[in-house]
Amino acid sequence: MRRRGPVFLVALGLLLLLGSYVWYAQRIVDELRGEAERTSRMFARVYSALVDTSSSPATSDLALFDISQEINELGVPVIVTDDAGRPSYFANLPDLGSGFVSPADPRSASVRAMVRTLDEQNRPVVEPGIGKIHFGNTPLVRGLKVIPLLQVAMLSLLIVAGIMALGVRARAERERVWAGMAREAAHQLGTPLSSLKGWLELLAERGGDPAAESAQRHMQGDVERLERVAHRFERIGRPPKLVASDVGEVTEAVVHYFRARVPTLANTVVIGFERGDGPLVAPVDRVLLEWAVESLIKNAVDALAGRGGTITVRVDRAAGGGARVRVADDGPGIPPALRRKIFAAGFTTKESGWGIGLPLARRIIEESHSGRLVLVASDRGAVFDVLVPG
Numbered sequence: 001m002r003r004r005g006p007v008f009l010v011a012l013g014l015l016l017l018l019g020s021y022v023w024y025a026q027r028i029v030d031e032l033r034g035e036a037e038r039t040s041r042m043f044a045r046v047y048s049a050l051v052d053t054s055s056s057p058a059t060s061d062l063a064l065f066d067i068s069q070e071i072n073e074l075g076v077p078v079i080v081t082d083d084a085g086r087p088s089y090f091a092n093l094p095d096l097g098s099g100f101v102s103p104a105d106p107r108s109a110s111v112r113a114m115v116r117t118l119d120e121q122n123r124p125v126v127e128p129g130i131g132k133i134h135f136g137n138t139p140l141v142r143g144l145k146v147i148p149l150l151q152v153a154m155l156s157l158l159i160v161a162g163i164m165a166l167g168v169r170a171r172a173e174r175e176r177v178w179a180g181m182a183r184e185a186a187h188q189l190g191t192p193l194s195s196l197k198g199w200l201e202l203l204a205e206r207g208g209d210p211a212a213e214s215a216q217r218h219m220q221g222d223v224e225r226l227e228r229v230a231h232r233f234e235r236i237g238r239p240p241k242l243v244a245s246d247v248g249e250v251t252e253a254v255v256h257y258f259r260a261r262v263p264t265l266a267n268t269v270v271i272g273f274e275r276g277d278g279p280l281v282a283p284v285d286r287v288l289l290e291w292a293v294e295s296l297i298k299n300a301v302d303a304l305a306g307r308g309g310t311i312t313v314r315v316d317r318a319a320g321g322g323a324r325v326r327v328a329d330d331g332p333g334i335p336p337a338l339r340r341k342i343f344a345a346g347f348t349t350k351e352s353g354w355g356i357g358l359p360l361a362r363r364i365i366e367e368s369h370s371g372r373l374v375l376v377a378s379d380r381g382a383v384f385d386v387l388v389p390g
Contacts, residue, residue, distance in 0.1 A: 009165075013158045017151065024147055031140045077136035079115055087111040088131070196223050225257065232291050240285040240368035247282050247289070247323040247388060248275040248315040254293045255313050262301055267308035269301055276316035280323040282388045288368050289388070292361040296327040296384050299357055302350065303331035303382065322371070322390035328383040339375060361386075 080089040090111050091098035101108055118124075118134040125133040200223065203216050255273045262269040293313075300311045311329045318324040334342060341347045343362050348355035358373075365373040369388050376383040 009161060013154070013161065017154050017158065020154075021151060028140065075138045077114070077118055079111060079118060079134040080131055081115065081134065082131040085112075085115075085132075087115065090114070196226075221257070221260070228287065228290070232287055235285075235287060240288055242283040242285055242369070244281050245284050245286055245289075246279045247284060247325065248280050250284070250286050250289055251275075251293055251313060251315050251325050254290050254297065258294075258297050258301065263308070267304075267306055269304050269308055269311065271297070271311045271313065274312065274314040274316075280315055280317060282323045282390050283369075284388055285368060288364045292364040292373070292386060293325060293327070295357040295361040296386070300327060300329035300331065300382065303329055307331070309381075318387050318390075320389075322388045325386040325388070326376075326383065327386075328378070328381060330381040333378070333381050334375065342375065343373075 075092055077093055078089075078091045079087050079093070081087050086103055087101050087108060089100050090096065093111065093114055096107060096110060096114075101111055115134050118136040121136045122134075125135070127133055196219070200216060200220055203219075252273055252275070255271055259271050262271060297311065297313065304311070309330045311327065314326045314328075316324055316326075338349070343358050344355075345359040346355040362373040365371045365386055365388070371389055372385075372387040374385050374387070376385050
């Protein structure tokens with residue numbers, strides 16, 4: 001549904017745009033039909049007055065009055081001025097209506113000010129014996145000037161939304177491809193893992209050498225880790241399996257794995273583990289949570305490579321409930337200019353890095369666990385907090 005959402009919105013926008021166009025076109029037709037009807041009535045009355053020689057002056061005046069009423073109904077703002085520029089008659093002015101005006105009329109100043117407004121809309125017409133006729137635009141004309149611009153703006157927004165929707169679909173397609181490749185990689189790992197298990201069983205049958213037994217234990221640990229990694233790849237693109245688990249226990253298992261594999265001679269890296277009192281139970285996907293914590297610890301180990309240092313992993317209760325996993329190191333830290341970029345996919349400061357560790361960890365925590373992964377301000381090194389709701 002999330003992938004189809006932008007496409008649905010674009011389709012809905014197109015329907016609304018087409019609907020508004022049809023509605024406005026029909027409205028224009030109705031307005032033009034009404035104007036044609038009023039013009040026809042005026043023509044009929046003028047023609048009747050011209051051909052009826054028996055009509056009295058009062059009848060002619062009545063016909064002219066009816067014609068003026070029809071003109072008012074057209075809604076055209078009109079001001080008639082004499083040769084000196086003094087208004088004598090106006091019609092359809094906002095807040096003023098229609099009527100005759102004299103220089104002593106208090107409305108004269110307002111009508112005179114409207115002359116300039118009407119002249120900005122249309123050039124006045126000079127009628128000998130009458131003066132100048134200043135006229136503006138009808139509501140229909142104003143609508144014809146504004147509505148197309150609004151429709152063009154809406155169409156532009158739809159085009160932009162369409163481009164964004166195509167981008168979302170392209171990203172979704174790439175994600176499906178990567179998820180398929182990850183599951184295929186997990187499937188391919190199955191064969192060598194089965195072979196390694198067979199060799200370990202053979203070594204166990206020929207036990208007795210302490211060095212061989214120690215190597216066997218480490219190999220067994222690596223095989224189990226490879227199995228977990230393969231299992232993780234199989235989980236990409238699938239819903240998380242949230243189970244109430246002790247977050248401290250899950251995190252401590254990751255710390256123990258790294259302790260046996262960090263440098264202990266030159267440039268020693270020490271990994272410490274601390275936890276609050278009692279179990280810290282929260283609904284988590286153990287496989288995915290281990291993956292996120294491993295990414296943070298591995299980043300800390302890489303930051304201390306060639307110089308040594310200490311990594312402290314602490315699990316305690318979060319302020320709003322749930323659990324907090326803090327991974328802190330005393331390395332060089334993250335420059336302020338890069339703090340906004342570290343969670344961007346593909347961004348890395350390592351020559352051989354891929355830039356997917358932190359973005360993947362954030363995605364696991366925020367999308368699969370509805371939690372947060374944040375970079376905490378610190379005086380030394382880098383500090384990351386994983387906040388998992390209870």
